[in-house]
Amino acid sequence: MSIDTYKTHGAFSWSELTTSDPAAAAKFYGALFGWTVQNMDMGTGPYHVAKVGETSVAGIMSPPPGAPGMPPAWGCYVTVDDVDATLAKAESLGGRTLMPPMVVPGVGRMAVLQDPQGAVLSVITYSSS
Secondary structure, three states: OOOOOOOOOOOEEEEEEEOOOHHHHHHHHHHHHOOEEEEEEOOOOEEEEEEEOOEEEEEEEOOOOOOOOOOOEEEEEEEOOOHHHHHHHHHHOOOEEEEEEEEEOOOEEEEEEEOOOOOEEEEEEEOOO
């Protein structure tokens, strides 16, 4: 049975690399995995969308404004039905919100949380359009 990871609560749906040299990372991973990379402007700088065939599988970007010392790292997104409810539940279970909900135009609403052991995870509710 196949699920739509962009609509299924609890499904891992996106991976994203934040690094100081996104173009070099796109070249490296493109050669390593055979990805093609499409560049887009997200308003805060270039965003590199990695594809396997015609399917987008990951993004590569510079650290967001206000986080220039952030070390290079891959992050994962989990689809949720309601970002606010998920953050509230995470906090009730001992987690905390690291980045409050924000709208990514044309994509959806997302936030970043941290579990009680310190692991970081992004949650997102995708736009229906």
